[in-house]
């Protein structure tokens with residue numbers, strides 16, 4: 001009898017422990033679910049505000065809010081050119097900086113004619129290192145720069161493993177993607193702080209939302225920009241300067257031309273001007289954004305997928321994109337060979353007919 005009593009007592013005690021444990025688990029589950037629900041709602045509300053509500057509100061005049069001039073690096077084509085055009089459509093004067101003078105002047109002329117603003121062209125190669133910045137700052141002179149768009153950036157010719165990228169290209173990536181944004185910001189931030197207004201945009205990339213193999217150094221430079229923007233925003237927002245980390249996923253530009261898939265625009269791959277229109281509407285609204293609603297959906301997915309799965313998926317995608325790029329290069333070189341063979345044949349025919357008989 002005593003043995004049965006003590007067994008029942010033991011069972012009761014165990015069940016009580018389990019029911020207390022069950023309650024604890026239930027509370028933990030409820031807290032976890034509530035925190036997830038809050039963070040999902042916050043994501044959705046932020047996206048709604050950045051991409052839709054901000055457009056409904058009357059956007060304050062960018063010129064009055066930040067300053068008369070904007071500097072856009074890498075602005076002779078692609079996202080930089082489109083961003084410069086979009087700012088010009090708000091009446092902001094534009095300072096364009098790129099390497100190729102001809103393209104630069106052509107873009108500046110188009111902007112002046114279309115938007116009736118002033119432009120200033122500075123031909124500079126950001127891969128050259130420190131010595132160019134004094135020249136660039138001198139050319140900017142005492143213009144009231146209210147917006148700096150650190151857009152210039154380069155990728156590899158196509159996705160590749162680290163050791164397959166030429167050392168010279170890696171060095172260029174560091175100079176162009178990292179050093180240019182750092183030095184341009186260092187040169188122009190003081191006048192914004194002095195006037196207590198201004199905006200700096202760092203064009204980072206969705207490629208750094210998660211670890212993206214086969215774009216390793218490119219994505220690492222973009223992570224640098226994202227970190228730089230977020231920390232700088234915290235340091236200078238109280239001084240009137242807003243810093244935005246802009247993280248686009250694929251946009252159809254010269255940079256993505258290596259792939260047939262990425263060259264075709266669709267819901268997720270906008271044109272540079274479609275992207276820039278949306279991105280400029282987030283300026284002064286969000287300090288960290290993809291700049292384009294479909295890209296925000298992509299960033300949600302990127303953040304939900306476990307890291308290992310993301311790396312596996314992006315590796316497979318980059319292998320497929322590399323295969324497309326190599327196929328394209330092969331076709332182009334076959335085309336060039338055929339062209340030079342036909343040129344040679346024409347030369348022979350020409351020399352044959354021009355020989356006096």
Ligand SMILES: NC(=O)c1ccc[n+]([C@@H]2O[C@H](COP(=O)([O-])OP(=O)(O)OC[C@H]3O[C@@H](n4cnc5c(N)ncnc54)[C@H](OP(=O)(O)O)[C@@H]3O)[C@@H](O)[C@H]2O)c1
Pocket residue numbers: 073074075076077078079080097098099100101103124125126127151152153154155176203204205206247248249250251252253254255256272
């Ligand atoms: N396209 C995308 O899918 C994508 C996605 C995420 C992030 N991004 C970022 O967005 C930015 C713009 O990309 P994009 O696609 O518009 O590139 P893009 O079409 O290749 O245009 C690059 C611009 O930068 C200039 N540039 C290149 N090298 C330069 C150098 N050494 N010195 C000075 N200027 C230079 C180019 O003009 P010159 O050649 O005449 O110098 C051109 O105006 C980059 O930072 C890129 O990383 C792009």
